[in-house]
Amino acid sequence: MSFDSRSLDRLRELGRSLPKRLPEPEPAVTPKGRQVRHIVETEQDPDVLFRELMQVSPDGQVPEHLMARLKQLEEQRSPQRPSPSDAANLPPLPKTQTGQGKTTRPQRPNVPAGSEEETLYVAFSQLLLEDDESSD
Numbered sequence: 001m002s003f004d005s006r007s008l009d010r011l012r013e014l015g016r017s018l019p020k021r022l023p024e025p026e027p028a029v030t031p032k033g034r035q036v037r038h039i040v041e042t043e044q045d046p047d048v049l050f051r052e053l054m055q056v057s058p059d060g061q062v063p064e065h066l067m068a069r070l071k072q073l074e075e076q077r078s079p080q081r082p083s084p085s086d087a088a089n090l091p092p093l094p095k096t097q098t099g100q101g102k103t104t105r106p107q108r109p110n111v112p113a114g115s116e117e118e119t120l121y122v123a124f125s126q127l128l129l130e131d132d133e134s135s136d
Helices: 005-017 046-056 064-077 084-088 116-135
Strands: none
Touching: 046 064
């Protein structure tokens, strides 16, 4: 196909005035294999995983699937169970700093209000609180 010189000049002129091609848009959804995952989902060292879980948990409670993962990693690291004699060789636990308490909250049992079980539960909880205050 051939063009006369006038038509060819006109096509070149139009080609210069056309807008530039836009870059290809990036896909909004990344494939599953390339998703960025949080460190608590990828960490393989149980000690580091435990620290990360405590940092991301505002109240110290951890979802069951992450606790199961932590237990699995701990079992993989040391498949044998520690014996009671091993516990005697461990150094004593460090004292907690003043003002720091336990990070987990006990779940109340499902008992009817005003029952003997509830009264015993409340009394036991108060004893635990008094014990925590006296040990600080």
